[in-house]
Amino acid sequence: MSAAALEISGLQAWYGESHVLHGVDMTVQHGEVVTLLGRNGAGRTSTMRAILGLTGSRKGSIRINGVETIHMPTHRIAHLGVGYCPEERGIFASLSTEENLMLPPVLKGMGQGMSVAEIYEMFPNLAERRASPGTRLSGGEQQMLAVARILRTGAKLLLLDEISEGLAPVIVQALARTIQTLRAKGYTIVMVEQNFRFAAPLADRFYVMEHGRMVEAFSAKELDAKMPVLNELLGV
Numbered sequence: 001m002s003a004a005a006l007e008i009s010g011l012q013a014w015y016g017e018s019h020v021l022h023g024v025d026m027t028v029q030h031g032e033v034v035t036l037l038g039r040n041g042a043g044r045t046s047t048m049r050a051i052l053g054l055t056g057s058r059k060g061s062i063r064i065n066g067v068e069t070i071h072m073p074t075h076r077i078a079h080l081g082v083g084y085c086p087e088e089r090g091i092f093a094s095l096s097t098e099e100n101l102m103l104p105p106v107l108k109g110m111g112q113g114m115s116v117a118e119i120y121e122m123f124p125n126l127a128e129r130r131a132s133p134g135t136r137l138s139g140g141e142q143q144m145l146a147v148a149r150i151l152r153t154g155a156k157l158l159l160l161d162e163i164s165e166g167l168a169p170v171i172v173q174a175l176a177r178t179i180q181t182l183r184a185k186g187y188t189i190v191m192v193e194q195n196f197r198f199a200a201p202l203a204d205r206f207y208v209m210e211h212g213r214m215v216e217a218f219s220a221k222e223l224d225a226k227m228p229v230l231n232e233l234l235g236v
């Protein structure tokens, strides 16, 4: 495939009257891991939601595998192979691990998603907890489940919002290994992160947002040189 996995240009978005994205440009190639950095309120979650058509309204261009999606409803966008793991994770407390896992429908025409067996191999603690209700899972297990769930659908472009947030260091390390495994399997990953130490070694490229705009874009090779700028923008 020659088209980029994701190509956003001149994206603007609103929640009702409130104008939150003011011209976002971002390109992600197939197989890349890209991290979207920014302070709280910079517009990172809104960018992810806008990609899926979940903001109030949006304008500009968002191409997924070369297909323009700006006028598409959310379910059609998802069927292009987009998996979204929202900040709030969305694990149903009353359902078991396995029921949560089976909840999102497998996307048609996307090729094979991961089988439940493959998922349990990748997340052995979920296999152990397969019959436990969502409420009984730790924060880390819930986060693993939220990521695992989108892998089953066959989505190949993963939008992961603050997956390391609030988790113990040992869980954050496990999530880092998960990202590396998914990268090796050829997934395309866009991660929103507040946790710079988690994101820095994983990403091929970085974008930084401020006030609903992209203010920096650079590759992993340029990271050292960009540290003073990041320090100023993010306090890292």
Ligand SMILES: Nc1ncnc2c1ncn2[C@@H]1O[C@H](COP(=O)(O)OP(=O)(O)O)[C@@H](O)[C@H]1O
Binding pocket: 015, 018, 020, 038, 039, 040, 041, 042, 043, 044, 045, 046, 047
């Ligand atoms: N549902 C909403 N309605 C109105 N404004 C919102 C809504 N969600 C977020 N915003 C505003 O959009 C801006 C960007 O927020 P967000 O995308 O959540 O930032 P980030 O994820 O980078 O912390 C903030 O000013 C925030 O207050």
Ligand SMILES: [Mg+2]
Binding pocket: 044, 045, 046, 087
């Ligand atoms: Mg956010």
